[in-house]
Amino acid sequence: MSAEPGDTTAVFSKMEFAVQMTCEACAQLVYSKLNPVAGVRSVYVDVSNELVLVESCLLSCRVQALLEETGRLVVFRGFGGTGTGQNSSPPSHHGAAVVALRGVCESVGLVRMVQVTKETCLIEATIDGLVTMPHQISVHQYGDMSEGGHSCGEVVPGGELGSVTPDDTGRATLHTTSATLKVWDLIGRSVVVYCVQEDGSFEWVLSGVVARSAGLFQNTKTLCTCEGVTIWDEARKAKQSTNNHV
Structure with a gap:
């Protein structure tokens, strides 16, 4: 049971991802992967904060897979409604x-x-x-x-x-x-x-x-102080685990 991108009754939500990026070329690569996709309504990229905010009716795992096609490490961070505001304030949602x-x-x-x-x-x-x-x-x-x-x-x-x-x-x-x-x-x-x-x-x-669970902009964790690993270390391990499972 899933929403079809062309379905006018499909419910859109905003999804926050941490994406390992270093320059505007990275941002353009993200845009090129997501903008043509049916079911993606908007894409916001903040390279300095390694943030990508996507409004879509697709599954978050599908959006993450598209982002990973850029070759960058990707971590899903939060899930929210479709309120206004992109980076200045969280889109409204109720939990x-x-x-x-x-x-x-x-x-x-x-x-x-x-x-x-x-x-x-x-x-x-x-x-x-x-x-x-x-x-x-x-x-x-x-x-x-x-x-x-x-x-x-x-x-x-x-x-x-x-x-x-x-x-x-x-x-x-x-x-x-x-x-x-x-x-x-x-x-x-x-x-x-x-x-x-x-x-x-x-x-x-x-x-x-x-x-x-954390909503949009509520998960700012970049380092696990108890183990001394970054979110990118965790992303590499998760990706390796997924590859082994498949």
């Missing part, structure tokens, strides 16, 4: 959350939520390592991971996010909106992913707790 999904085998996933308006919650998910069968994603009452998805309680009202089927690489993505779910009510609850069996039964695969 953001993230869910790190863990479960059986090597399956991993990430769910991002942002309350783009008081009425609309935008939800996107990227999950890797799944078998090529339909999977159901839902929001549950409790953030109790003691027994995986079996201890998360019932699905909350409006919590059925949808069904996804992984591609040949085992990756599934979801991009949807809800007029029922509100980010401020979801913190501490859980997201659960089930594999739909041939007999119609559901088998738990992954789950994770909904945690508050």
